[in-house]
Amino acid sequence: MMKQAAEGRQLVDHSRISRSTFGIRHSVFGISHSTFGIRNSTFLVLLIIGAAWSFGSGSSESWILFRGDAQLTGVARSSLPERLKVAWTFPAGDGIESTAAISSGSVYVGSFDSYLYALELDTGQLRWKYKAQDEIKSSPLVVNQVIYFGDESGVFHALDARTGQRKWSFQADAGITSSANFAQGRVLFGSYDQYLYCLSADDGSLLWKLETGGYVHATPAVLKQDVAIVGCDGYFRLLRIQDGREKMKLDLRAYVGASPAIRDNRAYVGTFESQVLCIDVEKAQTLWQYEHARRHFPFYSSAAVTDDLVLVGGRDKMLHALDRQTGEKIWTFQAGARVDSSPVVVEDRVVFGSTDGLIYVLKLDSGQVLWQFDTGSSILASPSVASGKLVIGTADGLLYCFAAE
Numbered sequence: 001m002m003k004q005a006a007e008g009r010q011l012v013d014h015s016r017i018s019r020s021t022f023g024i025r026h027s028v029f030g031i032s033h034s035t036f037g038i039r040n041s042t043f044l045v046l047l048i049i050g051a052a053w054s055f056g057s058g059s060s061e062s063w064i065l066f067r068g069d070a071q072l073t074g075v076a077r078s079s080l081p082e083r084l085k086v087a088w089t090f091p092a093g094d095g096i097e098s099t100a101a102i103s104s105g106s107v108y109v110g111s112f113d114s115y116l117y118a119l120e121l122d123t124g125q126l127r128w129k130y131k132a133q134d135e136i137k138s139s140p141l142v143v144n145q146v147i148y149f150g151d152e153s154g155v156f157h158a159l160d161a162r163t164g165q166r167k168w169s170f171q172a173d174a175g176i177t178s179s180a181n182f183a184q185g186r187v188l189f190g191s192y193d194q195y196l197y198c199l200s201a202d203d204g205s206l207l208w209k210l211e212t213g214g215y216v217h218a219t220p221a222v223l224k225q226d227v228a229i230v231g232c233d234g235y236f237r238l239l240r241i242q243d244g245r246e247k248m249k250l251d252l253r254a255y256v257g258a259s260p261a262i263r264d265n266r267a268y269v270g271t272f273e274s275q276v277l278c279i280d281v282e283k284a285q286t287l288w289q290y291e292h293a294r295r296h297f298p299f300y301s302s303a304a305v306t307d308d309l310v311l312v313g314g315r316d317k318m319l320h321a322l323d324r325q326t327g328e329k330i331w332t333f334q335a336g337a338r339v340d341s342s343p344v345v346v347e348d349r350v351v352f353g354s355t356d357g358l359i360y361v362l363k364l365d366s367g368q369v370l371w372q373f374d375t376g377s378s379i380l381a382s383p384s385v386a387s388g389k390l391v392i393g394t395a396d397g398l399l400y401c402f403a404a405e
Helices: 003-008 042-057
Strands: 082-091 101-103 106-110 116-119 126-131 141-143 147-150 155-160 166-171 182-185 187-188 195-200 208-210 221-223 228-232 235-240 246-251 262-263 265-270 277-280 287-288 309-313 318-323 329-334 344-346 350-355 358-363 369-374 384-386 389-393 398-404
Touching: 003 358, 082 369, 101 141, 106 389, 106 398, 141 182, 147 187, 155 187, 182 221, 195 228, 221 262, 228 265, 265 309, 277 309, 318 350, 318 358
Parallel strands: none
Antiparallel strands: 082 398, 101 106, 106 116, 116 126, 141 147, 147 155, 155 166, 182 187, 187 195, 195 208, 221 228, 228 235, 235 246, 262 265, 265 277, 277 287, 309 318, 318 329, 344 350, 350 358, 358 369, 384 389, 389 398
């Protein structure tokens, strides 16, 4: 089922709406000791950890960071209708590589025009826009009505999600393409200055930073009380969120731009050496590696991981579905151009974009095409799925929202 992009461009007039000021609490969890009379410090620690995992689970109404949850699994908790149509489109001033965040009925997305846009999810109407210092490639994170993202000048921003007013900012020494993750009242992200940063979510103060041997392009994944990161120096690292102490470092012998997906203490990531790796985080060893028998191209797309499958796009123009336990190929799908867009699993389907301009929906167990849409522009961004809607941007700066036909 092929549709034309022009069809969506005529659906909605994007009018501006005025800002209003809302007060929000600076407390990450909004919990005071006196409220519950908590005196046992051990219990408080467990409460905080529980809140962090609650963040990681997400809901069907939200898609609050790059891969949908803190473990970066790329699995949606919302369903999608079998038949989709364009509900609205929004034209940004330049290309969109950022993956949209969806929270509390709003869509947040960055653009190469240096603006972060806040739109109404149901209509696509502009609620507000915020001008950063440079292009925005980082995907926004939304936690407790605060938006966190970086720009290519190295500024990391925290905004009030309701008004777009800046709460604080932090200056790194190079561009920030890495999207942020959240745990224990902290935001974590990488920079092209070769550091992984951990900041206080409340005020942006630096809690710790770790120097790597290359650009940190990927988004860090949260695993209980640790953070996992893969850098362009080719190392997989596991660090304590509390103090940044390195617990594990594994040489992958490959340049890595993708973000790790974590499931059952295993990390899954593609490399620029044309391989997809499964890493046992506890044992610090590679359990399996997959490489296509004939086509050897880098993997830039981040993986989606279910109970049974690992799904990852390649610059070989294919989406690969692998057995999660063994790494054996289950099926591959041939797109018309490279697949840098990271796939999202929605129940029994998988959704992704390609630089051929198409958005694909495939059957999860076979790779059969169920639906596709031609945007007429290259797609580097990854899908966001929440509240029964699919949101994705294109290289020509058009943000699409698809809903029930």
